[in-house]
Amino acid sequence: MASNVLTPILGVFLLVLAVLYQTHFSTSIWAFAGLGRSLDLNLTSRAASQCQSYPELGACEDGWMHEDSGLLYLACSSIEGRRNWLPTMDRLNAAKRPTTDAVYVVDTRGSGSFASRVNKIQPTNFDGINGDATLNLHGIAVLEVASKPTPSEGDDLVMDASYTPPTLYLYLNNHRPPMDPSTGKLLNAAKVGANSTVEIFKTTLGDKKMEHVRTYTSEHIHTPNRVAPISPDSFLWTNDHAVKVGLRRLMSYVSNDGSVGYCGPSGCKIVADKLGYPNGIVASAKPNQFWVPAMREGKMKLFEWQPKDQSLVL
Missing domain, CATH: 2.40.128 (Lipocalin)
Known part of the structure; x- marks a missing residue:
């Protein structure tokens, strides 16, 4: 009798895991673990010798x-x-x-x-x-x-x-x-x-x-990863996690809760959120454009800075 009850529960559990893998975990595992990438051992050996x-x-x-x-x-x-x-x-x-x-x-x-x-x-x-x-x-x-x-x-x-x-x-x-x-x-x-x-x-x-x-x-500078200057007294930065410690931080590896913030003379604020482990930010060759690598998503995202209202547009 117990077996008859557990079988459908186990089936539902496995189904939920399969859905989560396809929607959340698969990208994280492949991106973070480096699966599918190749290593040039000859290049590594030459670099080490020099x-x-x-x-x-x-x-x-x-x-x-x-x-x-x-x-x-x-x-x-x-x-x-x-x-x-x-x-x-x-x-x-x-x-x-x-x-x-x-x-x-x-x-x-x-x-x-x-x-x-x-x-x-x-x-x-x-x-x-x-x-x-x-x-x-x-x-x-x-x-x-x-x-x-x-x-x-x-x-x-x-x-x-x-x-x-x-x-x-x-x-x-x-x-x-x-x-x-x-x-x-x-x-x-x-x-x-x-x-x-x-x-x-x-x-x-x-x-x-x-x-x-x-x-x-600032309370918004909680997990800073990298800074991208705008002017001598203003800059953008990425938070690679949503919080500093705790269970929610652990969930950052499988959820999109990183962010980009802005600081200027009047203070700091978040200008973009829901990013999957934004491991840095760098200015593009074009004015007011910035690249952000969302590692958990396996994507490079291009944002445009709006000086007039101090916002960031994807």
Whole structure:
């Protein structure tokens, strides 16, 4: 008798699973697991034989290249630190978070050893956590405000005494640990999540210092993945999850609850939602257009920014 009752229930359960797989899980499994992709072992072997190890650049999430000069800006951490503290991957051991994260600039066209062409950029006017000036970096985006005159198309950049380097605004994802404001002690990040912000720094091309301009913090900046600058004081960013911790966060891997937000002088807001794990955002070659990879959906989505009403249109 029990078997007769369980059989239709089991059938309905399997049917529901099949429907969910086709509508939700299949794309997630194939996109996240990389199923169906091929690996060129010969290419991997050749690349490994030509690589040089540089420990300070061991966990660089993102980079930006100044094409005229060949200067490469990187937001870097430590591999061991990332194993303990990387909120976007649910690694929330704040007590063992890295304390040496930094922005580096690499001269990719210079002469001499690789080490001689790597410089750490020192932040100024930045307090960090409890005055320790530390950053917990996860990505970098850069806005260049060009000097005049600029090189003509096809001309080489000559960085001599007459050259005025452009101003660069660096936008950094900073996954700060949660802290009790009254005691300065760490809170349980597994329960409350990270206290993430977007930090804006100002520098000039090739300088070894960057001046802190502003910290953007908002209830809408809850799981920032990457920033795309619009102006020196405004930007778009992606939240790869809907919440910082909890069951709903786990459901983000099979549901479309990521978002794109906008921050400007007057504050921050969400301008696009229902995105399947938006793992970044980058400006298109065309003005006011931005690409967003929706990983869970296996799609690249093109949005257009509307400056007049500060909205984003798919």
